[in-house]
Amino acid sequence: MSALAFLFTSPKLKDRMTSQRKMMLLILCALSLILIKYYFRLTLHLQKMYGCWNDQVEEPQLSAWFNSANRSDVITTTNWHAPIIWEGTYNREVLEKYYKRLNITIGLAVIAPAGIIRQYLKEFIQSANKHFMTGYNVIFYILTDNLNKVPHLELGLLRTMKLFFIPANTALEDYSLWYMKHLETNIIDFIQYEVEFLFKMDINQIFKDDFGVETLGRSVAQLHGWWYFKNTEDLPYEKRSLAAAAIPSGQGDFYYHSTIFGGTPQEILALLVEYEKGFTHDTSKDINSNFESHLNKYFFVHKPAKLLSPEYNWESNLKTPPQIKHVKIEWQSVSIENDYMD
Ligand SMILES: *[C@@H]1O[C@H](CO)[C@@H](O)[C@H](O)[C@H]1NC(C)=O
Ligand SMILES: *[C@@H]1O[C@H](CO)[C@@H](O)[C@H](O)[C@H]1NC(C)=O
Numbered sequence: 001m002s003a004l005a006f007l008f009t010s011p012k013l014k015d016r017m018t019s020q021r022k023m024m025l026l027i028l029c030a031l032s033l034i035l036i037k038y039y040f041r042l043t044l045h046l047q048k049m050y051g052c053w054n055d056q057v058e059e060p061q062l063s064a065w066f067n068s069a070n071r072s073d074v075i076t077t078t079n080w081h082a083p084i085i086w087e088g089t090y091n092r093e094v095l096e097k098y099y100k101r102l103n104i105t106i107g108l109a110v111i112a113p114a115g116i117i118r119q120y121l122k123e124f125i126q127s128a129n130k131h132f133m134t135g136y137n138v139i140f141y142i143l144t145d146n147l148n149k150v151p152h153l154e155l156g157l158l159r160t161m162k163l164f165f166i167p168a169n170t171a172l173e174d175y176s177l178w179y180m181k182h183l184e185t186n187i188i189d190f191i192q193y194e195v196e197f198l199f200k201m202d203i204n205q206i207f208k209d210d211f212g213v214e215t216l217g218r219s220v221a222q223l224h225g226w227w228y229f230k231n232t233e234d235l236p237y238e239k240r241s242l243a244a245a246a247i248p249s250g251q252g253d254f255y256y257h258s259t260i261f262g263g264t265p266q267e268i269l270a271l272l273v274e275y276e277k278g279f280t281h282d283t284s285k286d287i288n289s290n291f292e293s294h295l296n297k298y299f300f301v302h303k304p305a306k307l308l309s310p311e312y313n314w315e316s317n318l319k320t321p322p323q324i325k326h327v328k329i330e331w332q333s334v335s336i337e338n339d340y341m342d
Contacts, residue, residue, distance in 0.1 A: 065094040065214075074323050078253065078307065084223070086309040087326040090214040096135075099213045105137035106216070107195035107265075110203050111179045114146035120203040120332075125153050125161070127207035131328070134210060139194060141186065143179055145169075162190075176291040177279055184272040192265040199262035204332045205313070211328050217306035219263035219271075221299050225310035225318065225331075227255035238293035242285050244278030245293035247300050256299050258292040259331060260313050263305070271298050 062083060068076035070088045077083060083090075108128060112121050125140060132138060140161045144150060145168045155161060164186050169178045183200065191198060197216050227235055235255040238245035261271070275294040282289060314320070314327045 060094050060098055065091045067091070074309065078303070080303045082303065082305055082307055084307040084309055085214050085312070086323075087311055092212050092214050095213045095216075099136070099216070102196070103137070104196040105139060105194060106133045107139045107141055107191055107198040108132055109141040109143065109183060109191070109198060109200045111183070112142050112144040112150070112203055113175075113179075114144065114149045116203060116334075117144065117146070117149045117151075120205075122151055122153065123206050124201075124203050125155075128211075129153075129156050129159055131207035131209060132211050133213065136213070141191065143182060143186070174279065174288070177276065180272050180275060180291065184269060184276075187265050187269050187272075192269075195265060197262060198265050198268050199260065200268065202259040202331075204334050205259065206330045206332065207328065208330050209326060209328045211312065215262065215306070215308055215312065217263060217304075219267040219299075219302065219304045220261065220306045220308065221254075221256045221295075221304035222260035222308045222313050223310050224255045224257040225314050225324075228310050229321065230255075237296055238289045240287060240289075243287045243289050243293070244281040245289040245297040247297060252296070252300055253303070254307070256292075256296050256304075257313055257331075258295045260308065260329070261295065270302070271295065274298050 066083050067089055068083070071086045074086055075084055076086060076089055110121075110124060121142070125142075128138075128140065136158065138159045140155075140159070141164060142150060142161065143164045143166050145166050147163055147165055150163060153161065164182065166179060166182045169175065187198070199215075199220075232252065233250070235252055237247040237252050237255070239249065240246055241248075262268070263271075275291065275298070278289070278294050278297065311324050311326055312328045313331050314324055314329070316330045316332055320327075
């Protein structure tokens with residue numbers, strides 16, 4: 001306004017300006033003031049609309065769906081503030097509102113060597129078909145060395161199955177490494193373009209109850225049912241200090257079960273790459289840690305964003321303590337083919 005005042009009071013300009021011109025200038029000023037006001041109001045309105053829309057798309061805050069106070073009998077939050085999902089701590093409906101809108105697809109990868117397909121695959125897939133991410137797009141990825149042995153399986157709505165042929169391992173390479181390398185290649189070539197989240201699970205499991213969106217996260221680790229109830233000093237981490245997977249004694253957060261892990265395809269890739277690096281490092285030192293040791297080391301260094309309680313993976317023949325309220329997946333101990341599994 002002071003600029004305008006200067007314009008009208010400056011003697012030189014005053015002389016040259018007719019009263020008509022002054023009037024026009026005044027009208028123009030008034031018009032632009034109205035336009036500016038309108039513009040700001042419109043912007044504010046758009047901002048509000050965007051904020052409203054954004055509220056629904058943004059991932060719900062932890063406090064909106066996670067209630068740790070309900071389970072004072074167990075650890076519900078890690079010291080790096082990651083939630084541990086126990087029965088009674090989560091509100092699945094709140095998360096469904098968010099994930100349903102995103103129309104996500106979740107992958108479930110399983111390794112199925114011919115020798116154990118008959119024993120486990122049907123029950124694993126049939127129970128997953130019923131309980132794994134019900135209502136969402138799901139792709140089951142089956143990695144096998146014998147496509148002919150994979151039985152015909154009826155799948156529900158929104159579920160598809162993809163088979164990856166993994167040539168039998170003729171060299172004396174580690175079984176687990178061989179399959180994980182192929183899983184890695186398939187994530188790079190296909191899976192990362194097809195799913196938002198990916199789980200890798202062992203085949204010797206049966207879903208008993210809904211395994212839903214409360215388990216989704218950037219990186220997800222499974223607490224080992226047996227070791228959760230043991231002292232930290234006894235946890236079976238790799239202890240040989242030369243090993244890549246070594247965790248210094250007295251350190252380590254939890255003991256994770258390699259039977260279930262998940263996250264974004266990129267996070268799974270990072271884990272697998274680290275595992276292969278560790279494995280190669282160890283070979284030169286003549287050390288051979290199993291996959292689970294490498295997984296525990298990975299999650300010790302790269303803390304998982306979410307942990308699943310032992311309710312998500314409970315061994316069928318263990319005595320069930322009162323903390324285990326609701327078993328989601330039952331783990332069957334492997335008898336004969338023990339060397340096939342970690
Ligand atoms: C608390 O947990 C129990 C099961 O353990 C569940 O039935 C109940 O709904 C939970 N309450 C809240 C507020 O989450
Ligand atoms: C949701 O995703 C699936 C699988 O990617 C796709 O086939 C379907 O068209 C999508 N639906 C909508 C409404 O975007």
